[in-house]
Amino acid sequence: MTAPVRSAIVGTGAVAGLHAAALSRFGDRSRIVAAADVDLAARTAFGERWGVPASYPDLDALLAAESPDLVHLCTPPGLHAPQAVAALTRGRHVLCEKPPVLSLAELDEVAAAAERGAAWFATVFQHRFGSGAAALRELVGDPRLGRPTAAVCHTLWFRADEYFAVPWRGGWDVEGGGPTMGHGIHQFDLLLSIMGEWREVVAVAARQVKPTATEDLSCAIVTFANGAVATVVNSLVSPRESSYLRFDFEHATVELEHLYGYGDENWTVTGAPGHTAEVARAWAAAPTGVRSGHDAQLAAVLDALAAAVPPPVTLEQTRPTVELVAAIYASAFTGERVAAGELGPDSPFYHRMRGSGPPWGGAR
Template identity: 50%
Template sequence: MADGKRLRVAVVGAGQIADSHRAAYDAHGDHVDIVAAVDVDEARAVAFCAATEHAKPYGDLATMLAEQEPDLVSICTPPGLHLEQAVLALRGGAWVWCEKPPCRSLAEYDAMVAAEGEAGPYLSFVFQQRSGAAAGHFRRLLGEGEFGRPLVAHCQTTWFRDAAYYAVPWRGRWATEGGGPAMGHGIHQMDLLLHLLAERAGEWAEVQAMTARLVHDVETEDVSTALVRFESGALATVVNSVLSPDEVSRIRIDCEDASVELTHLYGYGAGNWRYTAAPHVAVDRTQRWRTPDDVRSSHAAAFAPVLAAYRAGRRPPCGGDDGRRVLEFVAALYKAAATGRGVRRGEIGPGDAFYSAMAGAAAG
């Protein structure tokens, strides 16, 4: 990219989420050129391409890779297809920017990363809730000790999905979606929580959990709750639901010197963050807590560091170990719920039923 070459991008899966990827690339239009779209539904691929300058529609990923030789491939298909498509793109020499959930299991994640080259191409995942400027500002201040030690946290993704939502054949099934709201919905807020606290509280260390299927006629859960201990000793609660008419996405972190709360639904700006100082904190100190920029969380904001990493030839964020953190957490949540005991970070590896499938032995 140093020579001014525009990044040649192809989009695989031309459904609704692909529009967010197109908007992200359009926001970086001076540096990105969408050259192709792939979908098994020809009409959908054609419609997506019609909204671009000159992208060409395809019905087959391998054919597109051979003809277009893209620099980067967006994967916007259901999670059951991510492993095969990501590996094919990586082996074809393209970087991959893949939608969440990354895949259906830790085993699949490790297989995807194994297909990367030592110096690229690399794989990264769309955890756009990290991308808002206010999250980066808070994480920097937390790391500098501005708020003292994190002590208690809450992570809430309580949304509402009706029966029509689950009428889509791949949803609500272990084999095709990989999990319920912990995988498909709450994974964004959980990733953000783990990302923020890693700066000061360390990695998550242990999780205890419960899951239930209370309303929907599906294989997976429709609600989950978890208790989490971090390496520092900090504790957190996590709730993921698709049963909640009053929808909200919320993270609250209580530190020694302040409570910090983020409340939104699908995206946030600086105004969605609220800081409450502890009684002993001087008022003039809180002036530093204001977010200097108001870049909202979005696919466009999330793509910026991916583009920068491509130019520099280094691994982008939300890939490798960084992208694996939340998936390991989700696997531990499901294992803890299934076994009724606490699960520690690092215990789920090859040979463990929950390494190969989020449902564990029940997946078979």
């Protein structure tokens, strides 16, 4: 039997609970050996809840005493890159919550650390792992659906003003951005995983009503290398919340509507006139039965580690998503179209998502 993966969880808030709960369902395949949090009461309660044998005030103390196979970063976004670098340079694999970094520059720093430490870094983008997404990825390019032509990716969420009372929320320096960075990223990461390479984006962003330094709304038009065009909306000002993705092909429309996670029942497939039967047969033969979520991605991560291959979502797979975030901000704040690959070290948007600053000011 393969030895269990020894996990250490850094940050013991609500998201850490999702990781611990998922790991607990894998039985002998995984074991939580340690946790770290600056809050003694929080890490003590977490340890008691999940039977964690050791806890530490920070990641450095944990790594000095423990040798985990996998470090789960469940901390605020501004800590992700330095913590990832610390773990990777010690040869520890990292599974990091979104957003994995605050900039493309940080992503490159993480990649360099992974190379130095001969370790792997993976981002938690759990919506890739539901069976509906797997089914659609298999069918892209299938002549029964035809060529992709258009897509819609709308993350229409709502957050009350009280949500931003947490010090790191609503600011550029710790959260990295607004809903483009921290909320809609799950949906458009799924969009990119299905549609493939993006080529160009033009966008707007606004601070409508929320007490933040970041945007609370962004809208983008994304053109893909395959010629398809998508609208991407990221909102925290939408009282009727919905996460909606639509993929139009020559012969079919495939839709997904959910909120924070989906199952097979959340997908709808419509064939064009004259193609209904063959589209239905294509979808019926695709994978089923797996809900999106941490369980699905962690199963894939454990499988990869057991096989000694890089776990998903790799740095290479993560980069187009982080780059699209940066390009949306760059287009919104400069009024220019931004092409994939354009934001290099000579651009302020490579170093920080706000670039030289949004038009409304504020750097919190």
